[in-house]
Amino acid sequence: MTLARALLASPTPAAREAEAELRRTHDFVAPEDADMIIALGGDGFMLQTLHAMLERRRIVPVYGMNRGTVGFLMNNWSADDLDARLSRARTLSVSPLVMDAVTIEGERVTLPAINEVSLLRETRQTAWIEVSVSGRVVLDELVCDGVLVATPAGSTAYNLSAHGPILPLGSSLQALTPISPFRPRRWRGAILADSARIGFRVLDPVKRPVSAVADQREVRDVASVEVAIDRATALKLMFDPEHALDDRITMEQFIS
Template identity: 75%
Template structure:
């Protein structure tokens, strides 16, 4: 089995993914997630992120091969039930390091959460957010007035970051994107590209009148007072792709998509 590799299968609850799971379970041999050498995930990008977060929670760096049965599927391979073991044998591996969010709420609660795509700070009410921005302990923006701000990894730079005019980062660039969301002041600031060794800190300047939430991929922490973000090199993840659909190639091509 794929050079003696043990395979586990997981699927999103959508009808299409469930039907594909039933088909694949009939055709191949599978083991439980905690015994697998490779995980095959059926669904969309959101379900793939959920699967990767499950691996982080279990402290297991198991490669994941996603097959698209969702909407966009930017991080996924095409779905096919045929020749799966051959595809896995020839798959190209891409290693990504997640972001690490450390948030402190107004009430003093401290919450840590990983993010594979991005960490976003978002205003909770109609009032704009007022946010102080620090880079490696130095204040670079005393007052960013905006709907929000985000930090994106290279793997996530084509997602929310790109939709708010952020830059696309090559996967091997060792960079992160710091991108404002609907900035009002400073009017001409459009973000920054920073080395991934940088520690980025945010302080909410008026958290009671202008509350802000922090979202690490799919996990939201409301009413934050401060947020610190860094790259967690100690928890690398591995994605598997068909050679003709490698993520680094997709990201490069996305820069020329209109």
């Protein structure tokens, strides 16, 4: 039985042209009626598509084709043999992070993050942040431009550019990575089990304000943030066998 498919495209000319080509030869349904989604765009559009499913609370597999720039989360673009490619595709499950932030005004904001949650200084003043893991303070004072928590799927994104470790998919790990740390000078971060709950307390939130960003959604002037893997939620990404995400993540460790 053929699954009901929805087709979504980013607003770029390349994605719109690809969308028109596929619609000439295939039938698609509305996203809310679909058993799977085909997404045309780049990594940013894939994240947007996944976040939209989380908001609707209806999760179906997503098969992306790259009509963007990097396309790390996407398959190669081709309008040919779509049915055969979908039948051969491997499905990988990715659990998102949940960020629970409290602002200095007492507002509480909870957001999901598929790649990472990052805390970033808002001004020229460095951030002073206390770091805890599962309720235990592990750093009394991290002086830095910021700090982030990344999933295995997101470990090759902002985390990698901040010199964090690449985590294999299925490793049940998360990366805790400082961004331009000043004190402690030699602390490079940590690799933690995905069961760990990571807490951040901003030590001087008025003089040294900090924002918290869950993927692309920002909460400004935070006083504290807690981050944990949402193991009850599984996003499903589909990949061609020759372009599986776990293989790509592995090979990133050998790129100079």
